[in-house]
Amino acid sequence: MSDQATLGIFLLLTLAFPVGAMVAARLFRAKPRPSQEKLLPYECGVDTKGPSWMRYRVNYFLYALVFLAFDVETIFLFPWAVKFQQLGLFAFIEMIIFIAILLVGLWYAWKEGALKWY
Amino acid sequence: MEHLFTNIAQILTSWMVSLGLPPIWADLILLIGQWTIIVVIVTLNVIVLVWLERKISGFIQERLGPNRLGPFGAFQTIADAMKLLTKEDIIPSQADRWIFMTAPMLFIVIAVMLYAVLPLGQGMEVVDLNVGLFYFISLGSLSTICLLMAGWGSNNKWSLLGAMRSVAQMISYEIPLAFSLLGVVMLAGSLNLSEIVTAQNRYWFILLQPVAFLTYFIAATAELNRGPFDMPEAEQELTAGAYTEYTGMRWALFFLAEYTNLVAVSALAATLFFGGGQGPWLPSWLWIIIKTYLIMLVFMWMKWTFPRIRMDHLMSFSWKVLIPVSLANILITGLGIEFFRGMGW
Numbered sequence: 013m014s015d016q017a018t019l020g021i022f023l024l025l026t027l028a029f030p031v032g033a034m035v036a037a038r039l040f041r042a043k044p045r046p047s048q049e050k051l052l053p054y055e056c057g058v059d060t061k062g063p064s065w066m067r068y069r070v071n072y073f074l075y076a077l078v079f080l081a082f083d084v085e086t087i088f089l090f091p092w093a094v095k096f097q098q099l100g101l102f103a104f105i106e107m108i109i110f111i112a113i114l115l116v117g118l119w120y121a122w123k124e125g126a127l128k129w130y
Numbered sequence: 131m132e133h134l135f136t137n138i139a140q141i142l143t144s145w146m147v148s149l150g151l152p153p154i155w156a157d158l159i160l161l162i163g164q165w166t167i168i169v170v171i172v173t174l175n176v177i178v179l180v181w182l183e184r185k186i187s188g189f190i191q192e193r194l195g196p197n198r199l200g201p202f203g204a205f206q207t208i209a210d211a212m213k214l215l216t217k218e219d220i221i222p223s224q225a226d227r228w229i230f231m232t233a234p235m236l237f238i239v240i241a242v243m244l245y246a247v248l249p250l251g252q253g254m255e256v257v258d259l260n261v262g263l264f265y266f267i268s269l270g271s272l273s274t275i276c277l278l279m280a281g282w283g284s285n286n287k288w289s290l291l292g293a294m295r296s297v298a299q300m301i302s303y304e305i306p307l308a309f310s311l312l313g314v315v316m317l318a319g320s321l322n323l324s325e326i327v328t329a330q331n332r333y334w335f336i337l338l339q340p341v342a343f344l345t346y347f348i349a350a351t352a353e354l355n356r357g358p359f360d361m362p363e364a365e366q367e368l369t370a371g372a373y374t375e376y377t378g379m380r381w382a383l384f385f386l387a388e389y390t391n392l393v394a395v396s397a398l399a400a401t402l403f404f405g406g407g408q409g410p411w412l413p414s415w416l417w418i419i420i421k422t423y424l425i426m427l428v429f430m431w432m433k434w435t436f437p438r439i440r441m442d443h444l445m446s447f448s449w450k451v452l453i454p455v456s457l458a459n460i461l462i463t464g465l466g467i468e469f470f471r472g473m474g475w
Contacts, residue, residue: 030235037379051223053286093315129442
């Protein structure tokens with residue numbers, strides 16, 4: 013079997029594991045009919061005020077944006093790192109320039125306050 | 131002893147083929163066997179690990195820890211597991227039902243899938259994937275989505291806060307995690323985990339990449355949401371973070387997956403930095419178990435020794451310290467390789 017097929021079958025088998033666990037729990041667990049209060053969101057004994065699905069600070073979004081830039085860079089860096097010893101000095105200098113550009117990006121985000129936590 | 135399990139697998143395959151089974155079916159049955167062994171070991175290991183963690187935390191805090199059930203309280207976690215199995219299953223009425231229900235299941239699936247590429251001894255990986263390391267990192271980063279699903283689906287303010295925090299933390303620490311592994315990849319020239327182990331025949335990479343190991347270790351602690359980086363589920367302020375609304379088996383699945391991830395991350399550290407299954411006298415599969423357990427003990431020691439880190443410190447530590455350090459590590463590793471090649475080594 014090819015690696016991908018093996019992984020696929022492994023994934024199918026693994027998907028069965030939590031389903032099996034839930035079925036086992038269903039057999040054993042207590043099943044009283046819960047009261048209306050029990051099904052409310054937990055908030056230390058008081059009723060929830062307002063919706064919980066609310067708008068969020070822009071901070072998280074800024075981190076996500078910077079993360080995206082760096083994560084894409086990781087995809088570029090991995091193949092380079094694998095072939096690093098065959099590629100020689102030219103590839104090394106090229107990658108230094110690439111990383112330098114990214115560091116400028118990090119510096120810019122830092123300067124603009126995207127990395128600040130309010 | 132060294133080839134005990136690989137020999138058993140070979141004998142089983144040839145026996146099944148001799149019975150007239152097509153080789154592909156023999157492979158399939160073997161794969162199901164391997165999967166079963168992995169899942170059973172993972173589940174039982176978590177029981178041992180929880181007991182160990184409670185005992186160690188007791189030792190560090192000068193308490194006794196669990197000591198009632200069985201010798202040294204060893205059966206405590208089994209009793210806990212039985213309790214969780216019989217707990218009633220509560221889905222809050224305002225929850226987003228499907229997202230709430232699938233989040234823990236996906237979390238454990240991702241955690242178990244990590245074991246498909248880990249070499250648990252020489253020639254003992256389920257799939258000898260040529261991009262094994264990349265597979266590991268990319269799958270590991272998927273668990274962020276599960277936490278967000280759990281937090282969003284619960285429709286609870288604690289859960290959402292915890293989930294947003296853990297997403298912010300996990301995406302921040304994922305970058306130094308991936309960057310710190312680049313140094314190892316450059317030295318080994320491969321993403322295949324068993325080839326990286328072979329590349330450590332002369333030196334373990336901890337000697338050549340100490341900075342990368344430290345970065346990996348810190349970033350992995352944050353990825354696992356373990357103390358001192360357990361801000362997302364800081365029980366004093368967020369109850370249990372994204373897990374607040376989960377009960378019984380669903381909560382147990384989250385718990386299981388967290389410890390499964392811990393074992394996987396420690397096993398990866400042993401593979402990449404401590405020579406995998408290499409070592410004198412003992413067989414390779416025993417060595418990897420010993421090394422993984424030692425690394426996990428350090429993880430537990432960290433958790434119970436350091437105070438929790440504040441959220442703003444936590445984020446700035448990743449972006450302003452770990453990422454520059456890990457980038458510098460890549461450059462220095464590159465310079466070192468070029469230098470030693472120039473010297474003709």
